Amino acid sequence: MATLAEVCAMDARTTADDHASDLAIEMREIVKRFPGVLALDHVDFSVRPHEIHALVGKNGAGKSTLMHILTGIYPADSGLIRVRGKHIDGMTTARSREAGIALVAQHARFVPALSIAENLSTGALPTSGSGFVDWKQLNESAAERLGQFGLDIDVRRRMEAVSTAERQMIEIARALFADASVIILDEPTAPLPKHEVQLLFSFIRRQRERGAAFIYISHYLEEVFALTDRVTVLRNGRNACVFETAELSQASLVRLISGTEVERYRRPPRQALGPPVLRIANLTRPGAFEDVDLTLHEGEVIGLTGLEGSGNGALARGLFGLEPMGDGDVTLDGVPYRAIRPATALARGIAYLPRDRHGLGIIGIASVRDNICVSVLDRLRNAFGFLSARKMNDLTGRFIQTLGIKTPSQSQPVEFLSGGNQQKVVVAKLVATEPRVLLLDEPTQGVDVQAKVEILRIIDELTTRGVAVAIVSDELNELIDVCDRILVFYRGRIVREFRKPDPRMTSEEILNAIEGGTERADVAVA
Amino acid sequence: MSLWRRYVPSVLDNLIWFILVGVVIFFATQTDKFLTPINLRNVLVAASVLGILVVGQTFVLITGNFDLSSESTLGLAALIGLFLIVPPGSPTWGAGTELSPFISVAIILIMGAAIGWVIGALITYGKMNNFIVTLAMLIILRGAMLRFTNGQAVSSIDSRPAEIFNWLGHESAFSLPWLGKAPISVLVMLGVFLVAYVVLKYRPFGRELYAIGGNRAAALASGIDPDKRIRQVYMISGFLAALAGWMLAGRISSVQSDLGEGYIFNVMAAAVIGGISLLGGRGSIVGALGGVLLLSIIDRGLNLMQVSVFWIQSIQGFVILLAMFIDAQKVRFRGAVATSGALIEEPELPSDATPGTSAGNPTSTASGMARGDVA
Numbered sequence: 001m002a003t004l005a006e007v008c009a010m011d012a013r014t015t016a017d018d019h020a021s022d023l024a025i026e027m028r029e030i031v032k033r034f035p036g037v038l039a040l041d042h043v044d045f046s047v048r049p050h051e052i053h054a055l056v057g058k059n060g061a062g063k064s065t066l067m068h069i070l071t072g073i074y075p076a077d078s079g080l081i082r083v084r085g086k087h088i089d090g091m092t093t094a095r096s097r098e099a100g101i102a103l104v105a106q107h108a109r110f111v112p113a114l115s116i117a118e119n120l121s122t123g124a125l126p127t128s129g130s131g132f133v134d135w136k137q138l139n140e141s142a143a144e145r146l147g148q149f150g151l152d153i154d155v156r157r158r159m160e161a162v163s164t165a166e167r168q169m170i171e172i173a174r175a176l177f178a179d180a181s182v183i184i185l186d187e188p189t190a191p192l193p194k195h196e197v198q199l200l201f202s203f204i205r206r207q208r209e210r211g212a213a214f215i216y217i218s219h220y221l222e223e224v225f226a227l228t229d230r231v232t233v234l235r236n237g238r239n240a241c242v243f244e245t246a247e248l249s250q251a252s253l254v255r256l257i258s259g260t261e262v263e264r265y266r267r268p269p270r271q272a273l274g275p276p277v278l279r280i281a282n283l284t285r286p287g288a289f290e291d292v293d294l295t296l297h298e299g300e301v302i303g304l305t306g307l308e309g310s311g312n313g314a315l316a317r318g319l320f321g322l323e324p325m326g327d328g329d330v331t332l333d334g335v336p337y338r339a340i341r342p343a344t345a346l347a348r349g350i351a352y353l354p355r356d357r358h359g360l361g362i363i364g365i366a367s368v369r370d371n372i373c374v375s376v377l378d379r380l381r382n383a384f385g386f387l388s389a390r391k392m393n394d395l396t397g398r399f400i401q402t403l404g405i406k407t408p409s410q411s412q413p414v415e416f417l418s419g420g421n422q423q424k425v426v427v428a429k430l431v432a433t434e435p436r437v438l439l440l441d442e443p444t445q446g447v448d449v450q451a452k453v454e455i456l457r458i459i460d461e462l463t464t465r466g467v468a469v470a471i472v473s474d475e476l477n478e479l480i481d482v483c484d485r486i487l488v489f490y491r492g493r494i495v496r497e498f499r500k501p502d503p504r505m506t507s508e509e510i511l512n513a514i515e516g517g518t519e520r521a522d523v524a525v526a
Numbered sequence: 527m528s529l530w531r532r533y534v535p536s537v538l539d540n541l542i543w544f545i546l547v548g549v550v551i552f553f554a555t556q557t558d559k560f561l562t563p564i565n566l567r568n569v570l571v572a573a574s575v576l577g578i579l580v581v582g583q584t585f586v587l588i589t590g591n592f593d594l595s596s597e598s599t600l601g602l603a604a605l606i607g608l609f610l611i612v613p614p615g616s617p618t619w620g621a622g623t624e625l626s627p628f629i630s631v632a633i634i635l636i637m638g639a640a641i642g643w644v645i646g647a648l649i650t651y652g653k654m655n656n657f658i659v660t661l662a663m664l665i666i667l668r669g670a671m672l673r674f675t676n677g678q679a680v681s682s683i684d685s686r687p688a689e690i691f692n693w694l695g696h697e698s699a700f701s702l703p704w705l706g707k708a709p710i711s712v713l714v715m716l717g718v719f720l721v722a723y724v725v726l727k728y729r730p731f732g733r734e735l736y737a738i739g740g741n742r743a744a745a746l747a748s749g750i751d752p753d754k755r756i757r758q759v760y761m762i763s764g765f766l767a768a769l770a771g772w773m774l775a776g777r778i779s780s781v782q783s784d785l786g787e788g789y790i791f792n793v794m795a796a797a798v799i800g801g802i803s804l805l806g807g808r809g810s811i812v813g814a815l816g817g818v819l820l821l822s823i824i825d826r827g828l829n830l831m832q833v834s835v836f837w838i839q840s841i842q843g844f845v846i847l848l849a850m851f852i853d854a855q856k857v858r859f860r861g862a863v864a865t866s867g868a869l870i871e872e873p874e875l876p877s878d879a880t881p882g883t884s885a886g887n888p889t890s891t892a893s894g895m896a897r898g899d900v901a
Contacts, residue, residue: 322747346749360747363740365807374737375748377730386728429748 023082024049024182024213025070025101030079032065032237039065040076041238047182049084052204052214054224054245056257057234058448059418063217066234067184071103072096084181102175103184104168112160117142119159120174149173150206165196169203176212183207184215189223190446193308194474201227219448221250235259258450265456267301267482269500270463274298277468278319278332278350278437285326288314289492292328296437301459301469303479306489306514312472313355315489316439320352321345322360333436346375349436353426353443355472357419361426364415368407369396371414372428399428404454420451427458438462441472456482474514476507488513541852542800542816549820553827560830563705567712571777573822574715575600577815578770579793580800581722582763584814587797588726589752589759590739590806591649594660596767597789598667599641603634603771605671605781608680611687620680627691631772638768639761641667646757664790672783681780695776711773718766722811735759739806795842796821799849820849 025047032040040062047053057063069076072093081088083099110119118125120142128134142155151169159167168188175183185204189197204214204227216228224231225245233241233256241256278296283289289311296302304312318325321339330337332348339345345352354360363371373380373392380395382388396410403424407417414425423443430438440459444452459469459482473479479486488496488510496513498505537544553560579596586593610630612620625633641663648659694714698707726732737745738752745752775781794804800817802809824845828838 320747341751342747343749343751352747354744354747359741360743363737363744363807366736366740370733370736374733374745374750377733381730386724387730387733433749 022049022085023047024051024084025215026080026082026085027066027070028080028082030066030069030081031077032062032069032074033077039237040069041236042079043234043237045232046242047213047215048230049181049213050208050211051229052208052216052227054216054218054228054231055234056218056221056224056231056253058257058450059420061234061257062237063234064186065237067103067186067215067217070096071101071184097180100179100181101184102178102180102182103186104171104175104188105186110159110167110171113158115139115156115158116146116153116162116170117155120145120155120170145177146170146173149176149210150203163196164191165200168192168200172203172207176207181211182213182215184217186217187219187446188216189218189220195307197223219446221253221449224253225250233257254449257448265453265460265481267456267460269484270299270301273300273484274466278337279330280319281329283315283318283326283328283330285314285318285324287492288318288323288326289489292494294487294494296468296470298466298468299463300485301463301471301483303483303486304470304472304489305474305476305479305486305510307474310489310514311492312487312489313441316352316441316470316472319345319437320350320439322352322354346433346435349434350439351430351433351435351437352439353430353441355441355445357422357426357446362414362422365413367411368400368405368414368417368425369393369410371425372396372399372432375429376432395432399432403428403458418448418451420447420454423447423451423455424458427455431458431462435467438467438469439472440469442475443471443473444475444478452478476510480505480507480510486510490514490516539801539810539813542813542820542849545849545852546816546820546823549823549827553823553830556827557830560827565826565830567705567707567709569819569822569826570712570715571709572826573818574709574711575770575774575777576789576792576796576822577715577818578718578766578773579789580796580814580818581718581811582766583793583797584722584802584809584811585726585735585759585762587802587804588735588739588806588809589756590742591656591756591759592660592804593642593645593760593763594657594790595641595645595663595667596763596770596793597786598664598671599638599764599767600771600774600789601671601781601784601786602667603638603768604775604785605674605680605771605783606637607631607634607691607772608688608775608781609674611685611691613685624687627687630691634768634772635765638764638766638771640764642760642762642764643757645764646760649760650753650756668783668787671785675781675783677783679780679782691772692776692779695773695778711777714769714773718769719811719815726811731755731758736807739803739808741807792821795846799846799853801853817849820845 023046025045027043027045030040030043030045031038043062043066045055045066055063055066065074068074069091070081072091072095075090081091083101086099088095088099117139121138126134126137126141139155143153146153146155149169149172151166151173153162153166153170162170168185172183172185188200192200201223208214216224218224225248228245231243231245231248231253233239233243233253235257236259239256239259274297276295276297278294280292280294283292292311292315294302304315306312314323317323319330319339321341321344325339332350337348337350339350342352358364363374366374369392373395376395377387380387380391382391393410399405400407400410405417405421405424405428407421414422417425423446427443438459443455443459447455456478459471463469471479471483484500486498486505487494488498490513495516498510550560559565579600582596583593607630609620610623610625610633611627612622613624614622645656645659645663648654649656652659693710695711697710699710699713701707726735734745734750734755737748737750738755742752771786774785796817797809797814798804798817799820800809800813800815802814802817821842824842825838828841833841
C-alpha cells in the first residue's frame with residue numbers, strides 16, 4: 001500500500017496532465033481563515049468537464065467551506081478560481097451563478113404547495129394577452145423542458161406529492177436548463193431510501209453524458225465508488241489529494257479521509273445471552289407490521305432491516321410511543337408494556353435514537369448541556385427541588401469526555417456542532433436515561449467514518465452493561481459487523497433471521513431477503 | 527482574543543441593560559424632573575401591570591406560542607372583581623353579591639387560570655392554531671365586558687371591602703431612603719419576576735419549556751409532554767393577567783369596557799425587546815424585565831419632556847424598531863463569535879481528550895460512561 005505522501009505525488013502527476021483551459025473548475029491555493037481557525041490551507045481543487053468528482057473528508061475537513069467559496073458565499077482570503085479557463089476575480093454568488101455553477105442542496109428548495117410546473121417557472125409565469133396565467137403553456141413548456149433531461153413526470157402534480165429523489169432530479173434539471181455546467185450535490189442520498197438512490201444515480205450519469213460536470217459530496221463511500229470518476233480528499237483543511245476513483249480501494253480511501261488507520265468496527269458476538277428483556281408476541285399494527293414475534297436479551301444487539309416502509313422503522317417508533325404501538329403481547333422485564341407516548345417509554349427504560357436528527361433528535365438552538373440533560377431533569381435536582389448546576393455540569397462533562405464530543409464548551413448551541421458530534425449528543429441524552437432497551441434508527445446516518453466507528457463502539461460498551469440494543473438500518477455491512485442477529489422485514493412481517501455465526505449472514509444473502517427473496521419457513525428460528 | 531471571546535457573548539446577552547442606561551442618561555440630561563424619587567416611583571408603578579403581563583406572555587412565548595388574549599383577561603378580571611364586592615341594591619351595576627374581597631380576588635384569579643386552560647385545551651386537544659384561538663378569545667372576552675358594563679364606566683364604591691380590594695394597586699409598604707414609600711404593586715411585580723426567573727432557570731418545568739420551544743418534536747421524543755406544558759403556560763398567563771387586572775382596577779378605582787385595550791402591543795414589544803424570541807426556545811425573563819422598564823421609561827421621559835402626545839407613539843415605535851435592529855445585528859455577530867469556535871472547523875483536541883477515536887481505552891470508557899448516576 002502506498003503511503004500518503006506517495007499517493008499525493010501520484011496526484012500531482014494526474015493534475016499536471018490537465019490543461020487549465022480544459023478544466024470546468026480550477027481552484028488553486030485557496031486559503032480561508034476564520035477567527036482562530038485556518039479552515040482552508042492552500043487547497044487545490046479541480047473538476048474536468050464531463051466528470052463526476054467526489055469531494056470527501058470528515059465533518060469539518062473543509063468541504064463545505066471550499067464549496068461556499070466556489071459558490072461565492074464566503075470570499076477566499078487568497079487563491080485563484082478559474083471556471084472553464086476564465087479567471088474569476090472576487091467570486092460572489094451572482095458571479096458563480098453566471099459562470100454556470102449550481103448547488104443542489106440535500107433538501108431541494110421548492111414551494112411544496114405549488115405544482116412542479118409552477119415551481120420550475122417561479123417569477124416568470126407565462127401569461128395570456130389579458131394578463132392571466134396561461135396554464136396550458138406553463139405545463140407544456142415545463143413538461144418539454146423536463147423531457148429534454150429524460151424526466152417523464154406529470155408537471156401538474158404538487159411538489160409535496162413528489163418523491164425526494166424526483167425532487168432532486170427536478171432541481172438538477174432546473175439548474176441545467178438555467179445553463180449550469182457544474183452542479184454541486186451536497187449529500188444528495190442521505191434523505192433517500194435505497195431504491196431511489198439508483199434512480200438518482202442513473203439520472204446523474206445520463207446528465208454527465210450530456211456534458212454536465214458534478215461535484216459530489218458524500219459520507220457514503222460505497223456511493224463514491226459506485227458513481228464517481230475522480231475523488232478529492234480533504235483533511236483538516238489541507239492535503240487535497242486527487243485520485244482516479246478506480247485506482248483506490250475503499251480501505252485506502254478511509255485511511256486518507258481519517259488520516260489514521262480506522263478499521264471497520266467488528267463487535268464480537270455474545271457468547272452467552274443474558275435473560276430476556278423485551279418480549280414481543282403477535283404484535284400487529286395494520287398497515288405497518290403484522291404478527292411480529294421477537295425476544296431481545298440483555299446485552300444483545302439485533303438488527304432490523306428491510307425496505308423503506310417494510311415495518312422495521314414503524315416497529316421501533318411504535319415501541320417508543322411516537323406512533324401507535326399496535327395490538328399484541330409485549331412485556332418488558334416480565335411486566336406488560338404499552339407505549340403511550342415517549343415519556344412512558346423512557347420511564348420504563350426504552351430509549352429511541354431517531355433517524356431524523358434535526359427534526360426529532362437535537363434542539364439546535366439549545367446548548368450541549370441542555371440537550372444532554374433534557375430527559376433526566378428530574379434527577380438533576382437538589383434537595384429543594386431546583387436544578388443543580390453542578391449536577392448538570394457533571395453529567396454533561398462526563399459524557400463530553402467519555403463519548404469524545406468535540407465542543408468548545410458545554411453551553412455551545414448544538415446546531416454549531418458537526419453531524420457526528422450532534423449524533424453523540426443525542427446518544428448521550430439517551431444513555432443518561434439509563435435505558436434497558438435502546439432502539440437506534442439509522443444511528444450512523446450523516447456521520448463521518450470516524451464518528452461512525454466511535455458510535456458503534458459506544459453501542460458495544462453499553463451492551464457489556466446489559467443494555468439490549470435494536471438497530472434499524474439498511475447499512476448491511478454495519479449491521480453484520482455489530483449485530484448478534486439480523487431480522488429482515490418484508491411487507492410488515494419478519495421473513496428471515498440471520499444469527500451469528502451463520503455463514504450465510506452476508507450482505508448479498510440479506511439483501512436477497514430484503515427484496516423478498518425467501519420465506520421464513522426455510523430458516524430455523526429460535 | 528480569548529478575553530474578547532469570553533465576554534462578548536455575555537455583553538450581547540445583556541445589551542438591553544446598556545441601552546437602558548443610555549436612555550436614562552439621555553432623559554436625565556434633558557429634564558431635571560426625571561431623576562426624582564416621585565418620577566422613578568411612577569415609572570415603576572406604570573411598569574408593574576405591564577411587567578406582570580409580560581411574565582405570563584414570556585412563559586407562553588418560550589414554548590413557541592402566543593397569547594393575544596391576556597389584555598382581555600385582564601379587563602374582565604378587573605371588572606368581575608369589582609362586580610362581586612358591590613352590595614345589593616346598588617343602582618346601576620354590580621352583581622349585588624357583596625362578597626368578601628378575598629373571595630372575589632380568589633374567584634378572578636381562578637377564572638384567569640381557567641380561561642388559560644380553555645385556550646390551552648383548544649390548542650392541544652383541538653389541534654387549533656394558537657394565534658387564532660387567542661385572537662378569538664381576545665374578542666370574546668372583550669365582548670363579555672361590553673355586555674356586563676353596557677358600555678358604561680364602573681367606579682369603585684367607597685367602602686371597606688373596596689379598600690381591601692384596592693390594596694394591591696393602591697397601597698404602599700415600607701419606606702425606603704430617598705425613594706420614599708415602596709408601592710405594593712411594584713414589590714409584587716418584582717416578586718413575580720423573581721419567581722419566574724427561578725422557575726424558568728432552576729426548575730425542570732422551565733427547562734422543558736425551552737426544549738419545547740426549541741424543537742417540539744425533539745422535546746416529545748425526549749420524554750416531555752409538550753401538550754400538557756402548553757396548557758400549563760396558558761394557565762400561568764391567564765392567572766397573571768387576572769392578577770394584573772386586580773392590580774390595575776385597584777390603581778385607577780374604576781373599570782371601563784375598554785380597560786386594558788391595546789396592552790398586548792406593549793407586552794409583545796417589551797418581551798421581544800428583552801430578547802424573547804417569537805419563534806420560541808430563546809430568551810430570559812431578566813431581559814423581559816429590561817424591556818418593560820425601557821418602554822415605561824421612554825413613555826414617562828417623553829411625557830416629562832413635554833413631547834406632544836401625538837408624537838409619543840411614533841417615537842415608541844421607532845425605539846422598538848431600533849432595539850430590534852440592534853438585536854438583529856447581535857444575532858449576526860453572535861454567529862461570528864460562535865464561528866471562531868467550533869462552528870466551521872473543529873479545533874484539534876489533544877488526542878487524550880478524545881477517547882475511543884483510535885484503538886483507545888474501552889475499559890475506562892465503559893466504566894465512566896453513562897452509568898448516568900447523577901446522585
